[in-house]
Amino acid sequence: xxxxxxxxxxxxxxxxxxxxxxxxxxxxxxxxxxxxxxxxxxxxxxxxxxxxxxxxxxxxxxxxxxxxxxxxxxxxxxxxxxxxxxxxxxxxxxxxxxxxxxxxxxxxxxxxxxxxxxxxxxxxxxxxxxxxxxxxxxxxxxxxxxxxxxxxxxxxxxxx
Amino acid sequence: xxxxxxxxxxxxxxxxxxxxxxxxxxxxxxxxxxxxxxxxxxxxxxxxxxxxxxxxxxxxxxxxxxxxxxxxxxxxxxxxxxxxxxxxxxxxxxxxxxxxxxxxxxxxxxxxxxxxxxxxxxxxxxxxxxxxxxxxxxxxxxxxxxxxxxxxxxxxxxxxxxxxxxxxxxxxxxxxxxxxxxxxxxxxxxxxxxxxxxxxxxxxxxxxxxxxxxxxxxxxxxxxxxxxxxxxxxxxxxxxxxxxxxxxxxxxxxxxxxxxxxxxxxxxxxxxxxxxxxxxxxxxxxxxxxxxxxxxxxxxxxxxxxxxxxxxxxxxxxxxxxxxxxxxxxxxxxxxxxxxxxxxxxxxxxxxxxxxxxxxxxxxxxxxxxxxxxxxxxxxxxxxxxxxxxxxxxxxxxxxxxxxxxxxxxxxxxxxxxxxxxxxxxxxxxxxxxxxxxxxxxxxxxxxxxxxxxxxxxxxxxxxxxxxxxxxxxxxxxxxxxxxxxxxxxxxxxxxxxxxxxxxxxxxxxxxxxxxxxxxxxxxxxxxxxxxxxxxxxxxxxxxxxxxxxxxxxxxxxxxxxxxxxxxxxxxxxxxxxxxxxxxxxxxxxxxx
Numbered sequence: 001x002x003x004x005x006x007x008x009x010x011x012x013x014x015x016x017x018x019x020x021x022x023x024x025x026x027x028x029x030x031x032x033x034x035x036x037x038x039x040x041x042x043x044x045x046x047x048x049x050x051x052x053x054x055x056x057x058x059x060x061x062x063x064x065x066x067x068x069x070x071x072x073x074x075x076x077x078x079x080x081x082x083x084x085x086x087x088x089x090x091x092x093x094x095x096x097x098x099x100x101x102x103x104x105x106x107x108x109x110x111x112x113x114x115x116x117x118x119x120x121x122x123x124x125x126x127x128x129x130x131x132x133x134x135x136x137x138x139x140x141x142x143x144x145x146x147x148x149x150x151x152x153x154x155x156x157x158x159x160x
Numbered sequence: 161x162x163x164x165x166x167x168x169x170x171x172x173x174x175x176x177x178x179x180x181x182x183x184x185x186x187x188x189x190x191x192x193x194x195x196x197x198x199x200x201x202x203x204x205x206x207x208x209x210x211x212x213x214x215x216x217x218x219x220x221x222x223x224x225x226x227x228x229x230x231x232x233x234x235x236x237x238x239x240x241x242x243x244x245x246x247x248x249x250x251x252x253x254x255x256x257x258x259x260x261x262x263x264x265x266x267x268x269x270x271x272x273x274x275x276x277x278x279x280x281x282x283x284x285x286x287x288x289x290x291x292x293x294x295x296x297x298x299x300x301x302x303x304x305x306x307x308x309x310x311x312x313x314x315x316x317x318x319x320x321x322x323x324x325x326x327x328x329x330x331x332x333x334x335x336x337x338x339x340x341x342x343x344x345x346x347x348x349x350x351x352x353x354x355x356x357x358x359x360x361x362x363x364x365x366x367x368x369x370x371x372x373x374x375x376x377x378x379x380x381x382x383x384x385x386x387x388x389x390x391x392x393x394x395x396x397x398x399x400x401x402x403x404x405x406x407x408x409x410x411x412x413x414x415x416x417x418x419x420x421x422x423x424x425x426x427x428x429x430x431x432x433x434x435x436x437x438x439x440x441x442x443x444x445x446x447x448x449x450x451x452x453x454x455x456x457x458x459x460x461x462x463x464x465x466x467x468x469x470x471x472x473x474x475x476x477x478x479x480x481x482x483x484x485x486x487x488x489x490x491x492x493x494x495x496x497x498x499x500x501x502x503x504x505x506x507x508x509x510x511x512x513x514x515x516x517x518x519x520x521x522x523x524x525x526x527x528x529x530x531x532x533x534x535x536x537x538x539x540x541x542x543x544x545x546x547x548x549x550x551x552x553x554x555x556x557x558x559x560x561x562x563x564x565x566x567x568x569x570x571x572x573x574x575x576x577x578x579x580x581x582x583x584x585x586x587x588x589x590x591x592x593x594x595x596x597x598x599x600x601x602x603x604x605x606x607x608x609x610x611x612x613x614x615x616x617x618x619x620x621x622x623x624x625x626x627x628x629x630x631x632x633x634x635x636x637x638x639x640x641x642x643x644x645x646x647x648x649x650x651x652x653x654x655x656x657x658x659x660x661x662x663x664x665x666x667x668x669x670x671x672x673x674x675x676x677x678x679x680x681x682x683x684x685x686x687x688x689x690x691x692x693x694x695x696x697x698x699x700x701x702x703x704x705x706x707x708x709x710x711x712x713x714x715x716x717x718x719x720x721x722x723x724x725x726x727x728x729x730x731x732x733x734x735x736x737x738x739x740x741x742x743x744x745x746x747x748x749x750x751x752x753x
Contacts (some may be wrong), residue, residue, distance in 0.1 A: 075352070093221050100216035100304030105378035 193594045197356065198345045203299055204336020206320055207365035209313060209327075211374040212407075212584055216304050218327070221299040222283035226273040230263035239290050243639050246284035247274050260332035260664075263290075275318055275720050276300040287288070291674035301327075309377050311413040311429040312370075312582065314530070324427055326581055326582065328530050330368055333586060333607040337363035357362045371407035375707055376400055376702075380410035380424065383679070383701045388414055388423055391685035395423075397431040399565050400702060403572035403668055403677045406580045406599060409706070415554065415683075439643025441666050441693070442554030443500045447492055448613055449515035452488060454604045456613050461485040464499040471545025475501055476633035477551075478642075486517070492616045492625035495640060497553045512552065518604045519567040521559050526579035526599045535559045554643055561585040561664075565679040568666045571617070572637075574608040576601040594651035618671040629665055631694035631704045633714025637674070638699065639666020640691035645684060665695035669703050670715065676706045 101107065182187060182221035204375035209218040226243075232238050240258035249257060260271045275283070276298050285293065301316045314325015339362030344355030380398050388396045395415035401408050415426040427433070450456045465483040467476035477497050481734070491499030504512050516522065522537030538547060550556035562580060570577050579599025586594050605613075618636035620626045625640040644652045645660040652659055663685050668677035680695040680702075688694050707714075 090222050095220065096216065097221060097302050097304050100219065103215065104305035104308065105375055106306060106308070109378075109382075128288050 169528055173272060174252045191411055196344050196352070200341040200343070202339035202360075202362035203297070204362045205299055205336050205364045206301065206316070206336060207334045207367040207587075209334075209368045209370065210679045211370055211372050211377070212409075213373065214369075216269050216376045217309060217370065217372070217374070218301060218303050220299045220301050223276040224279070225275045225298045226277060226282065228271045229260050229269050229292045229294070230261050230271055231269050233261050233263060234291070234494065236261035236263075238292070242288055242290060242432045243285060243293075246281050246288075247277070252575065257293075260567070272427065282628040286481050297683055305374065305378075307425040308374065308381065309372055309411070309590050311427055311431075312372065312411050314429075315427060324530060326368065326370070326529075327428060329528065330366075330583070330690055333366040334641045336589070339363070364589040366539060366589070368583055369585040369587065369593070371409065371584045372411070373409045373709065376411065376707040377410040381414075382701055384412050384699050385414055385423060385704075387694070388682060388685075388696045391682060391687045393682045393686065393694075394684040395430070396680070396682040397432050397434075397466050397561050398678065398680050398698065398702065399561055401565060401569065401678065402708060403578065403674050406566075406569070406578040407584070408413060408580055408582050410702075419656060420442070429529060430455075430679075431561040431679075432525075432527060432529045433533050433560070435533050435535050435560055436662050436683075437555050437557065437565055437643045438559055439554040439641035439648060439662065440495045440497075441481045441568075441639045441641035441664055442557065442559075443492060443552065443566060444494065444571070444613060444617070444639055445515055445519055445521075446507065446512065446552040447488060447616070448519075448571070448605050449507050449511060450607055451612055452515070452609045453511065455506050455508065456488050456503065457717050458487065458489045458616060460488050462488065462491065462502050464491065464496055464502065466498065466547070468498045468501055470549030472500065473546040473549060475549045481555055484522060489616045489619055492639070493619050495620075500552045501549045504548055509543050512548070512644075513537070513540045516557070517553075519558070519570060520563050521567070525560075525562055525566060525581055528564070529582070533560050534565055536724055541615050553555075554641060561679050562664055562679050564664075565677060568605045568639075568668060568679070569677050570614045571610045572677055574607040574666040575603055575605040577604045614671055614674075621671075622665065625690075625692040626665065626667065626696055628692055629703075630697045631669070631700050631707070634669050634703070635671040635715075636667055636669040636700075636703060637671035638665055638696070640696060641691060642691045661689040662667055663689055663691040663692050663694035666700045667699055667703075669707070670712070675710060675712055676703065678702050678706070716741050 165208075200505070203222075206220040208216060208220070211217055226247075228239075231237070237258045239261055240249075240254050243257065245670040257273065261273075273285075273293065277285075282295060282471075286295065290411055299320055301320065303313065310325075312325055314329075315323050316322050316326040316327050318334070322328035322334065327334065342356065342358040344357070377637045381401055384396050384398045387393075395413070397414075398410065398412045399408060400410040409430065411431055413426050413428065413430045414423055414428065415428070417424050436626040451458070456462075462485065463483065464477075464486040466479075466481045467474055469475075475497055478495065486494070486496060486499045488499075488503070490496070491503070506525060507515075510678045515535060521535050522532045524532045538551070538556070543551075547556055566577065566580055566704065578601045581598055583596045583598065585596055589592065614637050617639055618635050620640070621630045621636045621638050626638045629638045629640075630636050641662075644663045645662050645663070646652055647660070654660065662681060662683055663680040664679065666677075666679040668674035678699050680698045682694045682698075685694045
């Protein structure tokens with residue numbers, strides 16, 4: 001290092017002084033010396049690390065892309081399922097209406113008449129003649145055996 | 161030179177960038193958003209209407225509506241012609257459609273082609289792939305049982321707003337709330353994954369559960385229609401109810417079409433909206449008032465001639481008879497006009513009016529049905545000289561069939577007035593059922609008076625004018641009425657010198673512990689005019705059906721099916737079981753012979 005550069009180095013660290021107050025070289029304190037700057041450490045990047053890093057970036061990017069594809073596929077599937085759900089709900093409602101139409105009294109009566117059934121002129125209440133008959137009450141009234149009606153409630157007829 | 165050109169080019173691009181990014185940025189942002197963001201309106205589905213057993217009476221289904229963007233249709237005539245087939249349009253309608261599709265005429269970007277069409281029609285139109293024709297979904301109202309209970313349910317317009325009946329009365333509850341779905345979509349209108357997604361769910365309207373029983377309603381309509389046709393009448397109405405709760409089980413109205421003369425299930429719920437002069441069925445109010453006031457007892461004898469001058473009018477009984485002492489029971493049994501007028505004269509106008517109002521006349525019921533009538537009841541201060549003769553026998557007074565049935569329900573219900581009820585419950589969008597509050601009962605007459613009246617009315621059916629209202633196995637209480645019908649221009653005699661009549665019968669059964677009450681009103685029957693022969697048989701039909709439906713066995717059963725306690729009885733008295741038929745889900749087809 002030249003003296004000039006050493007001076008410049010010192011001046012950057014110490015406060016400036018006027019030229020008249022500057023000590024002569026002979027009277028310079030002995031403890032001052034020129035410091036040779038140490039060599040900066042050289043960053044060495046191995047090619048392998050670069051390749052691995054690039055590979056990782058590619059893999060991560062690819063992974064994100066794949067994940068995006070899966071998400072997109074999932075969304076498409078979700079859309080399709082929502083559409084199917086909506087269609088099925090519409091179908092359910094339509095079928096419910098069809099059932100209600102088929103169950104409507106006018107249609108039931110028309111179907112019954114088609115099979116030759118007629119509205120009775122009067123009602124005949126059928127009763128067993130002896131109290132020993134199953135279901136007969138001790139008071140003489142008749143309690144119908146309606147166990148089967150739990151299986152086919154629509155067939156439950158008024159007792160007796 | 162090249163450098164200058166490049167500089168100019170870059171300068172131009174830079175200026176454009178500044179213009180796009182800085183000056184017009186908002187506009188382009190909005191434009192981009194509008195391309196990506198899609199707002200889908202989710203219609204609020206209208207609630208269903210069920211009968212008391214959960215059977216569908218009115219349901220809403222999504223249907224496709226066909227619409228057009230006329231600005232995209234270059235050849236409207238050809239497009240209209242192509243649509244005419246699937247839409248079954250006649251030439252006039254096709255021409256009109258072509259006019260609507262012509263963008264030069266309308267200048268609009270939206271025009272309805274056909275609303276709420278069947279799926280088959282919509283599919284046929286879709287297959288045509290016509291330019292400028294598109295579809296949207298709308299809700300459509302269906303009544304699976306056709307016109308059953310039409311006058312009660314009412315109807316909705318094409319925009320799903322209730323127009324009449326319960327659909328109108330409960331429009332707010334039935335109507336759902338529209339929702340909104342905002343999503344970010346790609347160019348093919350598919351939702352972008354991870355894009356914006358904002359959902360405001362549509363709210364389904366509430367369901368209504370009616371007190372109506374579908375099977376009873378069908379039978380009521382069938383019986384009423386048959387009798388109107390058999391008697392060549394102008395129309396009729398029937399209400400069937402449970403006296404103890406005020407629940408209406410069936411309500412039917414038929415009227416002849418003014419132009420075609422055909423009998424139609426009118427949308428007008430006449431039993432609630434139309435008043436009529438009830439005639440002799442009104443006598444029961446006068447008798448109840450006289451009993452309640454302690455003026456008479458059922459056995460009290462009243463001297464009854466066959467005619468009586470009241471002010472300037474000579475009133476007479478339906479048939480000539482010598483002046484006799486009639487018991488109050490006999491007055492009702494034989495439906496004596498003169499006997500009833502004499503009882504009314506004992507009461508006086510004010511007390512008569514007071515009882516008429518206590519029985520519910522002159523005020524609309526708690527049903528609050530659209531266009532419900534209050535009836536016409538004169539103030540006693542406005543009575544003419546003949547009013548005290550006419551009103552007790554049901555002339556000069558106008559009531560709805562519902563009011564008259566409710567008056568009889570008071571007697572069936574031990575003197576308590578129970579407000580009628582058509583809606584049993586509502587079901588909210590979360591499926592929670594909320595029972596409708598039942599009206600508060602109020603006392604009209606004492607239980608003793610009611611019991612006395614029930615016995616007297618049972619006598620009317622057993623021995624008097626209402627024999628045709630009786631049914632095998634049950635004691636029926638009821639009253640006949642045959643009233644002259646006032647003409648629109650006033651008076652009762654038409655230009656040809658003829659009277660027009662309203663025949664009616666009101667009653668309940670079993671007489672000792674009523675479970676079912678029915679009123680039958682037949683308007684202007686021609687083949688026969690009397691309540692006892694025109695209306696009473698319909699009552700009997702429905703009473704018999706109602707007993708089967710409600711599973712109320714007769715108190716005693718005989719081989720002949722009579723309840724006379726004769727030696728023909730082969731079976732002991734069967735304890736009356738009152739099984740509430742709340743689970744009946746289909747039409748009962750009774751075994752008969």
